[in-house]
Amino acid sequence: RAYYLLLSGSGALLLHFSGEQQTYMEQENDWDRDLLLDPAWEKQQRKTFTAWCNSHLRKAGTQIENIEEDFRDGLKLMLLLEVISGERLPKPERGKMRVHKINNVNKALDFIASKGVKLVSIGAEEIVDGNAKMTLGMIWTIILRFAIQDISVEETSAKEGLLLWCQRKTAPYKNVNVQNFHISWKDGLAFNALIHRHRPELIDYDKLRKDDPVTNLNNAFEVAERYLDIPKMLDAEDIVGTLRPDEKAIMTYVSCFYHAFSGAQKAETAANRICKVLAVNQENEHLMEDYEKLASDLLEWIRRTIPWLENRAPEKTMTEMQQKLEDFRDYRRVHKPPKVQEKCQLEINFNTLQTKLRLSNRPAFMPSEGRMVSDINGAWHKLEGAEKGYEEWLLNEIRRLERLDHLAEKFRQKAAIHESWTDGKETMLTQKDYETATLSEIKALLKKHEAFESDLAAHQDRVEQIAAIAQELNELDYYDSPSVNARCQKICEQWDALGSLTQNRRESLERTEKQLESIDELYLEYAKRAAPFNNWMEGAMEDLQDMFIVHNIEEIQGLITAHDQFKSTLPEANKEREAIQAIQAEVQKIAQYNGIKLAGNNPYTTITPQSIDKKWEKVRSQLVPQRDQALQEELARQQSNDHLRRQFANQANMIGPWIQNKMEEIGRISIEMNGTLEDQLTHLRQYEQSIIEYKPNIDQLEGDHQLIQEALIFDNKYTSYTMEHLRVGWEQLLTTIARTINEIENQILTRDAKGISQEQLHEYRTSFNHFDKVRNSFEFKACLISLGYDGDAEFARIMGIVDPNNSGAVTFQAFIDFMSRETTDTDTADQVIASFKILAGDKNYITAEELRRELPPDQAEYCIARMAPYTGPDAVPGALDYMSFSTALYGESDL
Numbered sequence: 001r002a003y004y005l006l007l008s009g010s011g012a013l014l015l016h017f018s019g020e021q022q023t024y025m026e027q028e029n030d031w032d033r034d035l036l037l038d039p040a041w042e043k044q045q046r047k048t049f050t051a052w053c054n055s056h057l058r059k060a061g062t063q064i065e066n067i068e069e070d071f072r073d074g075l076k077l078m079l080l081l082e083v084i085s086g087e088r089l090p091k092p093e094r095g096k097m098r099v100h101k102i103n104n105v106n107k108a109l110d111f112i113a114s115k116g117v118k119l120v121s122i123g124a125e126e127i128v129d130g131n132a133k134m135t136l137g138m139i140w141t142i143i144l145r146f147a148i149q150d151i152s153v154e155e156t157s158a159k160e161g162l163l164l165w166c167q168r169k170t171a172p173y174k175n176v177n178v179q180n181f182h183i184s185w186k187d188g189l190a191f192n193a194l195i196h197r198h199r200p201e202l203i204d205y206d207k208l209r210k211d212d213p214v215t216n217l218n219n220a221f222e223v224a225e226r227y228l229d230i231p232k233m234l235d236a237e238d239i240v241g242t243l244r245p246d247e248k249a250i251m252t253y254v255s256c257f258y259h260a261f262s263g264a265q266k267a268e269t270a271a272n273r274i275c276k277v278l279a280v281n282q283e284n285e286h287l288m289e290d291y292e293k294l295a296s297d298l299l300e301w302i303r304r305t306i307p308w309l310e311n312r313a314p315e316k317t318m319t320e321m322q323q324k325l326e327d328f329r330d331y332r333r334v335h336k337p338p339k340v341q342e343k344c345q346l347e348i349n350f351n352t353l354q355t356k357l358r359l360s361n362r363p364a365f366m367p368s369e370g371r372m373v374s375d376i377n378g379a380w381h382k383l384e385g386a387e388k389g390y391e392e393w394l395l396n397e398i399r400r401l402e403r404l405d406h407l408a409e410k411f412r413q414k415a416a417i418h419e420s421w422t423d424g425k426e427t428m429l430t431q432k433d434y435e436t437a438t439l440s441e442i443k444a445l446l447k448k449h450e451a452f453e454s455d456l457a458a459h460q461d462r463v464e465q466i467a468a469i470a471q472e473l474n475e476l477d478y479y480d481s482p483s484v485n486a487r488c489q490k491i492c493e494q495w496d497a498l499g500s501l502t503q504n505r506r507e508s509l510e511r512t513e514k515q516l517e518s519i520d521e522l523y524l525e526y527a528k529r530a531a532p533f534n535n536w537m538e539g540a541m542e543d544l545q546d547m548f549i550v551h552n553i554e555e556i557q558g559l560i561t562a563h564d565q566f567k568s569t570l571p572e573a574n575k576e577r578e579a580i581q582a583i584q585a586e587v588q589k590i591a592q593y594n595g596i597k598l599a600g601n602n603p604y605t606t607i608t609p610q611s612i613d614k615k616w617e618k619v620r621s622q623l624v625p626q627r628d629q630a631l632q633e634e635l636a637r638q639q640s641n642d643h644l645r646r647q648f649a650n651q652a653n654m655i656g657p658w659i660q661n662k663m664e665e666i667g668r669i670s671i672e673m674n675g676t677l678e679d680q681l682t683h684l685r686q687y688e689q690s691i692i693e694y695k696p697n698i699d700q701l702e703g704d705h706q707l708i709q710e711a712l713i714f715d716n717k718y719t720s721y722t723m724e725h726l727r728v729g730w731e732q733l734l735t736t737i738a739r740t741i742n743e744i745e746n747q748i749l750t751r752d753a754k755g756i757s758q759e760q761l762h763e764y765r766t767s768f769n770h771f772d773k774v775r776n777s778f779e780f781k782a783c784l785i786s787l788g789y790d791g792d793a794e795f796a797r798i799m800g801i802v803d804p805n806n807s808g809a810v811t812f813q814a815f816i817d818f819m820s821r822e823t824t825d826t827d828t829a830d831q832v833i834a835s836f837k838i839l840a841g842d843k844n845y846i847t848a849e850e851l852r853r854e855l856p857p858d859q860a861e862y863c864i865a866r867m868a869p870y871t872g873p874d875a876v877p878g879a880l881d882y883m884s885f886s887t888a889l890y891g892e893s894d895l
Helices: 021-025 033-037 039-060 075-085 098-114 124-128 132-148 158-170 189-198 213-227 236-241 247-261 263-310 318-359 373-422 425-430 439-458 460-475 481-515 521-545 553-568 570-594 609-671 677-692 695-710 723-754 758-774 777-786 792-802 812-823 829-839 848-854 857-866 882-889
Strands: 002-007 012-017 118-120
Touching: 039 075, 039 132, 039 236, 039 247, 075 098, 075 132, 098 118, 098 124, 098 132, 124 132, 132 158, 132 247, 158 189, 158 247, 189 213, 189 247, 213 236, 263 318, 263 373, 263 829, 263 857, 318 373, 318 695, 318 723, 373 425, 373 460, 373 481, 373 521, 425 439, 425 481, 439 460, 439 481, 439 521, 460 481, 521 570, 521 609, 553 570, 553 609, 570 609, 609 677, 609 695, 609 723, 677 723, 695 723, 723 812, 758 812, 792 812, 829 848, 829 882, 848 857, 857 882
Parallel strands: none
Antiparallel strands: 002 012, 012 118
16 A cells, blocks of 8 residues: 655655556655655646646636635536546535635545545545645646556556656657656657657647756647647746756656547547447348348248138139149249258347347347238238139149039930930820721820820929939039030920920820720730839839949948848739749730730830840840949948058157147246256257158158048048148147247347356256246346346336336346346447547547548448438538437437
C-alpha cells in the first residue's frame, strides 16, 4: 500500500490507494518536500486545477472562479463528478445552511470512495470551510482517478504510463528529453513536440528555439486552446520563473493532451468493431437469401403439384385409371420424399439463422410475405389434404369403373337374350294364317297366342331390368352411354310394338273363335306348363351366367350358399320337367291310340321337348359346374386377399407401436440428457442412425400395401393402422429427431459464441428441467434463485425477457439466451454509433472518404451503399447518416 501526504498549515490530507493505484502515487526519490509549502506551488495548482475543472463543467453550462469557495456548498463538486464519470449522483440538497453543504460534500466524497479511493483524515467540514490545501488535494485525487489512472501504455499505467507515452511521442524530436513532469517541460519544446507529432500542420517545429521558453510555452498553450479544445491551464512566466514547476499541474495539463490524441487508437478499435458487426450482418444476409430461395423453390413445387392432385377429370377405362394410380404411387415413392427432406432442412436452417441472429444481438429474421415457416406448413398441409383427397378419389373412381364395367356387361347379356327372344316375334304376330285355318287350327292359334302372351308377360321383368341398368349407367356417367341408350330405346320401342301387335292378333283370333272348335287340352296343358318351366330355365341359365363381384369372404360364402340352395331345387325342377315330358308322351300315345295323324308340332307353343331337354342338360351338366368352379375360384381369391390383409396388419401392428415408442423415447432423451453437448449430439446421431436403419421395415410394409392396392382391397379389419397414418408417423419421427439434433447444435453454437462452460450449461439444463416438469412461475422463480438471482423486481425483469408474450411457457433456448446475455458482452447499437462517431472525428455524419480510409474496401462500400444522406443542420455535400444505419443493424428502424 502507498500513502500520499499533502501538508498544510491547518491539517493533513492522507490519500489511501491500493493495488494498481499505488504505482502512479509513488513519488520520485528526489522529491523536494519543501516545495509543498511554496506559494508558487499553490498558485500553479490553483490555476491548473481550476482550468481543468472548468474544462469539464462547461459541458454542463457552468464554471468556477475560486476553487476553494465555489466547491464549498458541494453542488458544483457533485456536478463535476457527474460530468467526468458519466454517472448520476444522489440528488443534492438545495438548502443554504451549513448542514446542507456538509451533506452535499459528503455525497461527493462517498462517490469518490466508491471508485476505489479512500480519503483518510479529511471530512466535509474542511471543504465547506474553504480549506485551500484540502480542496486542492481533493481535486488532485479526482484528477488522478478520472484522468490519469486509466492511462495504459505497454503494460504500464497511470503516471508511468503517461510518462512512457510522452517519451514515445517526443523521441524523434531534437532538444526534447522527457524524464519527468517538471523540469523536462520548462523550455516548452516538449509541449510543441506532442502537438506537432499528432497535428503537424498546426506548428512549425523547426522554427522553435530552446533559448526562448516563454515563446515556446505560449505558442503551445495557444494552439492547444484554439485547435485542440484544451484550455490554458498554466502560465509560461510561472513555469519559467520557478526552479522546478509543479508536477501535479504539469501532469494534469499533459493528461489532457493524452486524452485529446488517444482518438487515433480508438478509431482503430472502432473500425475493428464495425468490421466485426458488418461481417456478421453479411453472413446473416447470405443465410436469409438461401432461406428465401429454398422456400421459394419448395412453395413453387407445391404450387405446381396441388393442381395435379386436385384434378378430378375421370378416365373412361380401368386401364387409364390404373395408370393414374401408378403415377400417384410414383409421386409418393419418388417425388415427395426429397421434398419432405427439403422442408425439414428449411426448418432447421431457419432455426439456425434465428439462433445466430439472437447470438449477434440482431432482430429476428422475418421472411418475405408468403415465405414464413407457417406459410410453408400451411401450403404443405394443403398439399397433403389434396393428396389424401386425390387418393380417395382414385380408389372411388376405380370402384365406379369396376361397377360400370359389370353393369355394362350385364346390360349387354340381358339385351342379347331379349333381342334373341324377340327375333321373329313381329313376323309371327303379323301373319294371316288364321284366315285359311280350320276351327281346330284357329283354336290352336288362339291357345298358342295365349301362351305367347304369358311368355310376353314373363319377359316384362327383363325389359324393366334392361331399362333400370341403362338408367344406372347414365347416372354413373358411363362413357358409352349414347350407344347403351340407343339400344335400350330400340328394345323399349320394339317391346311397345310387340304389345300392340299381340293385342291386335288376339282381337283377330277372338273374332273367328266362334267358328272354331275346341283344341286338344293336352297340347294346351303342355304349352302352359312348358312355357313357365322354359322361362324358369332361361332365367336360371341367365343367373348362372351372370357376373358377380365381391369384396370379402363373407360375400362369396353368401353366393355359394345361395347357389347351393339353387342346386337343392333341381330335383323338384326335374320332376316338373318329367311331368311336362309325360304330357307330350301322353299326346303321342293318344294320337297313336286313336290313329290321329299330328300335323307337325304342338300348335300352342314352340317349346319342344327336345329344347327343354337340351336346356335342362345345359343347366345341369354345364352351367352349374361352371358356376361351382367360378365360385370356388373367387373363394380362393378372397382367401388370398384375407392373407394379404393379415400380412399387412401384422407388420403395421408392430411398426405403429414402435414409432410411438421412439417418439416417447426422444421426448425423454431431450429432457434427461447427460454428458457434454458433443456427447449428447453423438448419442442423438447414433439414435437417429438406428431409426434410419429401421427404414427397410417401412419399405417392406409399403410393398405389402402395394400388393393390397393391386388386389383392389379397400378395407382391413385386422388393424386400425393405415399406410397413410404410418407414413405420417414415420415422417414426424424423422423430423422430431432432426429438430432435437438441431437444438443441441444451436446450444453448441450458443455455448461457443457466448463462452458458456459445460458446467454452466449442465447447471442451466438441470435447473430448467426441474422447472419444465412443474410449469409454474413459482418453481421457475425457485430455479432462478438457485442460480443466484433474487428479488421480485429482478424476477419480473427476467420473466419479461424469457416470456415477452406472457404465454406462461419458457423454452430452454430462451432460457439459455437470457443466461448468455447475463454472462457475456455483446455489441449494441449505441456502441456501433459511438464507433462511427470516433471514425467521423466526433461529427454527427461521416463521409465516404473517411469510411474508405478506416474500413476494409468491401465493408466500406457496404456501408456507403446502405447509408442514407445526412440531412442535419451541419450537413455538407456527401455527408452520410451513420446513426440511422447503426440502429437499423439492430432492428430499431428500417435499413
